[in-house]
Amino acid sequence: MNQILAHLSANEDVSLQQLLEFLAIGSVSTDPTRAGDVQHCATWLADHLRTIGMPTVEIHQTAGHPIVYAEHLGAGPDKPTVLMYGHYDVQPVDPIDLWTNPPFEPTLRDGKVFARGATDDKGQVFIHVKAVEAMLATSGSLPVNLKMLIEGEEEIGSPNLTPFVREHRERLACDAVVVSDTAMFAPGEPSIVYGLRGLAYLQIDVQGPNRDLHSGSYGGPVANPLNALCTIIGKMKDEQGRVTIPGFYDDVLDVSDQERAELAGLQYSDERLKGDVGVTALGGESGFSSVEKLWTRPTLDVNGIYGGFTGEGAKTVLPAKGMAKVSMRLVPHQEHHDIARKVQDFVNSITPPGITATVTDLHGADPVLVPRDAPAMHAAARALMRDEARIPPAIAVCNLAVEDAGDSFTLMVVEFFRGHEGDTDA
Ligand SMILES: [Zn+2]
Structure with a gap:
């Protein structure tokens, strides 16, 4: 040497x-x-x-x-x-x-x-x-x-x-x-x-009435697809930051006490992270440190959401449709196709009457360890x-x-x- x-x-x-x-x-x-x-x-x-x-x-x-x-x-x-x-x-x-x-x-x-x-x-x-x-x-x-x-x-x-x-x-x-x-x-x-986290990336399209409507004439009895989309997304996580999709955590590998202790020994600064990204508080799944959240836990994030009137001023439209891009970082031994199916089933089970929701599996990668x-x-x-x-x-x-x-x-x-x-x- x-x-x-x-x-x-x-x-x-x-x-x-x-x-x-x-x-x-x-x-x-x-x-x-x-x-x-x-x-x-x-x-x-x-x-x-x-x-x-x-x-x-x-x-x-x-x-x-x-x-x-x-x-x-x-x-x-x-x-x-x-x-x-x-x-x-x-x-x-x-x-x-x-x-x-x-x-x-x-x-x-x-x-x-x-x-x-x-x-x-x-x-x-x-x-x-x-x-x-x-x-x-x-x-x-x-x-x-x-x-x-x-x-x-x-x-x-x-x-x-x-x-x-x-x-x-x-x-x-x-x-x-x-x-x-x-x-x-x-x-x-x-x-x-x-190890590397994997990814499941989905698109959720919601369709309500057959055309954009005026909320003064139709608002009330006709379900609004954007409200429905927000409800669907809102139900995907609880107040503890845990994903509520049934089976989502079934295959998540628990991190050993030794590994948690090693991660805790790293000089990771929450204050520096907050300063870096310009937020006053950190979020995510309760019960885990930032390093654990970053490296050992799955996530669910809305990457984009679109629909209805987004121009200047006000327009009282009851939109016909909406769309969101939602992705999840995955950890061993979650599989992206399996997770996509679980999201699909969950969305179908909670979609309000009068709304059609379509979940498309855009792409993904399995985690590795x-x-x-x-x-x-x-x-x-x-x-x-x-x-x-x-x-x-x-x-x-x-x-x-x-x-x-x-x-x-x-x-x-x-x-x-x-x-x-x-x-x-x-
Ligand atoms: Zn490179």
């Missing part, structure tokens, strides 16, 4: 220059005029992986932007195989006038790199690349079999990743997946992310605890399990960062 750290130190300046070169490529995946830059970025990365000694490096063209794949399987069949996932594409740069330096002219200030992609995700990808380079340069080998999958479409929803993973299932097989594409709990505070006692998790924790020489210029190691769970390519993140803090995008 000392040799590896010495190698990293000795090559710090060169590595930094290479990182700045990588960051200077404007690989904005959503911008068609940048498609050439995205392609160039894939080529640059693949060339670099060859330079550091990865024996197999491939650029896979897709229906969209290319996927860079590399492998080093020299550790042999007795050693675990780790898949490293990352992305080399970046977010658009707007609003450009809020940047101190042009986003694709990486600039060092106070020992930090400012450029688009510096922390999402080129910086992290590059840390892995440099770690591999240092190991290969000092010992000629890696302690595990390594597969690297670095895509160019993460920022646009990875449309071609699932087909790629399906097609190359056997080739991508691994014991653990390492990802550095989440966040630290706080600057300088290493974090292992071992990495077992905390998995060997890869222990390895991640050991690496995180390592308290040897400083690791320049920054090192991020994460661990993530990928499963092709039927419908979707699901990433499960175990992440920890250490070393340099605050390299940032803007």
Whole structure:
């Protein structure tokens, strides 16, 4: 390990220059005029992986932007195989006038790199690349079999990743997946992310009379769909902030006392949260701390609501219809299709007479959880605890399990960062 750290130190300046070169490529995946830059970025990365000694490096063209794949399987069949996932594409740069330096002219200030992609995700990808380079340069080998999958479409929803993973299932097989594409709990505070909440996203349409009516002529006997919509939504939660949809909590995994104690030990400030979002009090499900609400409990939120007269002044319309978008963050072991059905049944059971309610399952994702006692998790924790020489210029190691769970390519993140803090995008 000392040799590896010495190698990293000795090559710090060169590595930094290479990182700045990588960051200077404007690989904005959503911008068609940048498609050439995205392609160039894939080529640059693949060339670099060859330079550091990865024996197999491939650029896979897709229906969209290319996927860079590399492998080093020299550790042999007795050693675990780790898949490293990352992305080399970046977010658009707007609003450009809020940047101190042009986003694709990486600039060092106070020992930090400012450029688009510096922390999402080129910086992290590059840390892995440099770690591999240092190991290969000092010992000629890696302690595990390594597969690297670095895509160019993460920022646009990875449309071609699932087909790629399906097609190359056997080739991508691994014991653990390492990802550095989440966040630290706080600057300088290493974090292992071992779960992600899922999502169920629904639209509720309500229909009352066959046309917009005048409330003076029809108000009273004719049920108002907007009132009905508000009643339906109002009945979805009780005064304790608990979701009242029957069966909603049936599959929710209880958090162990140990885990609750660990969460309680984090320096999470409700005051800071209130100040950050500009509210005088926090809400949500009673009986749980903010961290528990954020990470271990499901939610139900109205994301949009629309109907009737919304123009200036007054209009006494009794509207014909209304619509709301409602979504729920899910936790293990809730399933988004199951939750959507439960919402559907609940809405049907409470819809007032004279109103038709239609619930549409728009999209969703199931929550994921990495077992905390998995060997890869222990390895991640050991690496995180390592308290040897400083690791320049920054090192991020994460661990993530990928499963092709039927419908979707699901990433499960175990992440920890250490070393340099605050390299940032803007
Ligand atoms: Zn990212």
